[in-house]
Amino acid sequence: MKRYCLAFVMLASMAAFPAASAEGDKVFKIDNIQTTVPVGVTVMVKKITVGEDATVVNLVASFDSHQTNRVNLNDVNAYLAFGEDRKLHMRQPKDNRYLSINNGQSVEGDLVFPGRIPADAREVTLVFNEGNGGDDVSAPGITLAIPLMEAR
Numbered sequence: 001m002k003r004y005c006l007a008f009v010m011l012a013s014m015a016a017f018p019a020a021s022a023e024g025d026k027v028f029k030i031d032n033i034q035t036t037v038p039v040g041v042t043v044m045v046k047k048i049t050v051g052e053d054a055t056v057v058n059l060v061a062s063f064d065s066h067q068t069n070r071v072n073l074n075d076v077n078a079y080l081a082f083g084e085d086r087k088l089h090m091r092q093p094k095d096n097r098y099l100s101i102n103n104g105q106s107v108e109g110d111l112v113f114p115g116r117i118p119a120d121a122r123e124v125t126l127v128f129n130e131g132n133g134g135d136d137v138s139a140p141g142i143t144l145a146i147p148l149m150e151a152r
Contacts (some may be wrong), residue, residue: 013124037134040065073099075139
Protein backbone atom coordinates (compact mmCIF):
# COMPACT_ATOMS: atom_id res chain seq x y z
CA MET A 1 0.00 0.00 0.00
CA LYS A 2 1.32 3.42 -0.96
CA ARG A 3 1.04 6.18 1.62
CA TYR A 4 1.11 9.86 0.89
CA CYS A 5 1.32 12.52 3.51
CA LEU A 6 -1.12 15.41 3.32
CA ALA A 7 1.36 17.36 5.44
CA PHE A 8 3.80 17.41 2.50
CA VAL A 9 1.07 18.59 0.14
CA MET A 10 -0.07 21.16 2.66
CA LEU A 11 3.36 22.35 3.78
CA ALA A 12 3.02 25.76 2.14
CA SER A 13 -0.40 26.26 3.71
CA MET A 14 0.79 25.24 7.14
CA ALA A 15 3.79 27.55 7.18
CA ALA A 16 1.72 30.43 8.56
CA PHE A 17 0.59 28.41 11.58
CA PRO A 18 2.44 27.31 14.72
CA ALA A 19 3.73 23.76 14.96
CA ALA A 20 1.26 21.22 16.34
CA SER A 21 3.40 20.75 19.44
CA ALA A 22 3.82 24.42 20.30
CA GLU A 23 3.59 25.33 23.96
CA GLY A 24 0.05 26.28 24.91
CA ASP A 25 -1.62 24.19 22.19
CA LYS A 26 -4.54 22.07 23.33
CA VAL A 27 -4.25 18.49 22.05
CA PHE A 28 -7.15 16.05 21.79
CA LYS A 29 -6.13 12.44 21.27
CA ILE A 30 -8.84 10.64 19.34
CA ASP A 31 -9.46 6.92 19.95
CA ASN A 32 -11.29 4.74 17.41
CA ILE A 33 -13.10 7.51 15.57
CA GLN A 34 -13.53 6.50 11.96
CA THR A 35 -16.12 6.11 9.25
CA THR A 36 -16.45 4.31 5.95
CA VAL A 37 -18.77 5.28 3.10
CA PRO A 38 -20.17 2.94 0.42
CA VAL A 39 -17.94 4.15 -2.43
CA GLY A 40 -14.92 2.80 -0.50
CA VAL A 41 -13.43 5.71 1.45
CA THR A 42 -12.40 5.23 5.08
CA VAL A 43 -11.44 8.24 7.22
CA MET A 44 -9.82 7.82 10.65
CA VAL A 45 -9.08 10.86 12.82
CA LYS A 46 -6.07 10.41 15.11
CA LYS A 47 -5.60 13.78 16.81
CA ILE A 48 -6.91 17.34 16.88
CA THR A 49 -4.67 20.21 17.95
CA VAL A 50 -6.03 23.67 18.71
CA GLY A 51 -3.26 26.22 18.30
CA GLU A 52 -3.11 29.97 18.67
CA ASP A 53 -4.72 30.70 15.31
CA ALA A 54 -5.55 27.34 13.69
CA THR A 55 -7.14 23.99 14.44
CA VAL A 56 -5.27 21.02 12.95
CA VAL A 57 -6.85 17.61 12.32
CA ASN A 58 -4.45 14.69 11.92
CA LEU A 59 -6.03 11.87 9.94
CA VAL A 60 -5.64 8.89 7.62
CA ALA A 61 -7.92 8.56 4.58
CA SER A 62 -7.93 5.41 2.42
CA PHE A 63 -9.71 4.60 -0.81
CA ASP A 64 -10.39 1.14 -2.21
CA SER A 65 -13.11 0.61 -4.80
CA HIS A 66 -14.21 -1.37 -7.84
CA GLN A 67 -16.37 1.56 -8.97
CA THR A 68 -13.88 4.31 -9.84
CA ASN A 69 -10.16 5.10 -9.94
CA ARG A 70 -10.11 8.30 -7.88
CA VAL A 71 -12.22 10.35 -5.48
CA ASN A 72 -12.03 13.93 -4.26
CA LEU A 73 -12.64 14.69 -0.60
CA ASN A 74 -12.79 18.44 -1.18
CA ASP A 75 -15.00 19.22 -4.20
CA VAL A 76 -17.19 21.14 -1.74
CA ASN A 77 -14.95 22.93 0.77
CA ALA A 78 -14.36 20.72 3.82
CA TYR A 79 -15.04 22.17 7.25
CA LEU A 80 -15.18 21.53 10.99
CA ALA A 81 -18.58 22.27 12.54
CA PHE A 82 -19.20 22.99 16.22
CA GLY A 83 -21.85 24.65 18.36
CA GLU A 84 -24.90 25.94 16.56
CA ASP A 85 -24.01 26.50 12.90
CA ARG A 86 -20.40 27.52 13.55
CA LYS A 87 -17.74 26.36 11.09
CA LEU A 88 -14.05 26.55 10.34
CA HIS A 89 -13.30 26.04 6.64
CA MET A 90 -10.24 24.04 5.62
CA ARG A 91 -7.21 25.80 4.18
CA GLN A 92 -6.95 24.27 0.71
CA PRO A 93 -3.54 22.88 -0.20
CA LYS A 94 -2.09 24.43 -3.35
CA ASP A 95 -0.83 21.13 -4.79
CA ASN A 96 -3.99 19.08 -4.16
CA ARG A 97 -6.89 21.44 -3.51
CA TYR A 98 -9.49 18.71 -4.12
CA LEU A 99 -7.77 16.24 -1.77
CA SER A 100 -7.77 13.59 -4.49
CA ILE A 101 -7.04 9.99 -3.51
CA ASN A 102 -6.32 7.32 -6.11
CA ASN A 103 -7.78 3.85 -5.80
CA GLY A 104 -5.69 1.59 -3.56
CA GLN A 105 -3.95 4.46 -1.79
CA SER A 106 -4.00 6.07 1.64
CA VAL A 107 -3.06 9.59 2.65
CA GLU A 108 -1.98 10.57 6.12
CA GLY A 109 -1.35 14.02 7.48
CA ASP A 110 -2.68 17.27 8.87
CA LEU A 111 -5.60 19.33 7.62
CA VAL A 112 -5.42 22.99 8.68
CA PHE A 113 -8.57 24.92 9.63
CA PRO A 114 -7.72 28.60 10.28
CA GLY A 115 -9.35 29.68 13.53
CA ARG A 116 -9.94 28.07 16.90
CA ILE A 117 -12.69 25.85 18.18
CA PRO A 118 -13.90 27.14 21.57
CA ALA A 119 -12.25 25.82 24.73
CA ASP A 120 -15.59 24.46 25.98
CA ALA A 121 -16.37 22.47 22.80
CA ARG A 122 -16.99 18.80 23.58
CA GLU A 123 -17.54 17.64 19.99
CA VAL A 124 -16.72 18.73 16.45
CA THR A 125 -17.97 17.34 13.16
CA LEU A 126 -15.62 16.92 10.20
CA VAL A 127 -17.49 17.31 6.90
CA PHE A 128 -16.26 16.49 3.40
CA ASN A 129 -18.40 17.26 0.32
CA GLU A 130 -21.50 18.43 2.16
CA GLY A 131 -24.71 17.46 0.39
CA ASN A 132 -23.20 14.54 -1.53
CA GLY A 133 -24.03 10.92 -0.72
CA GLY A 134 -21.46 8.43 0.52
CA ASP A 135 -21.94 6.49 -2.71
CA ASP A 136 -20.95 9.43 -4.96
CA VAL A 137 -18.16 7.99 -7.17
CA SER A 138 -16.55 11.38 -7.77
CA ALA A 139 -16.83 13.31 -4.48
CA PRO A 140 -18.40 11.24 -1.70
CA GLY A 141 -20.03 13.04 1.20
CA ILE A 142 -18.48 12.13 4.54
CA THR A 143 -19.55 13.34 7.98
CA LEU A 144 -17.70 12.28 11.11
CA ALA A 145 -18.70 13.38 14.64
CA ILE A 146 -15.64 13.56 16.89
CA PRO A 147 -15.93 13.72 20.68
CA LEU A 148 -13.12 15.78 22.24
CA MET A 149 -11.22 14.48 25.25
CA GLU A 150 -8.07 16.34 26.18
CA ALA A 151 -4.86 14.28 25.98
CA ARG A 152 -3.05 13.76 29.26
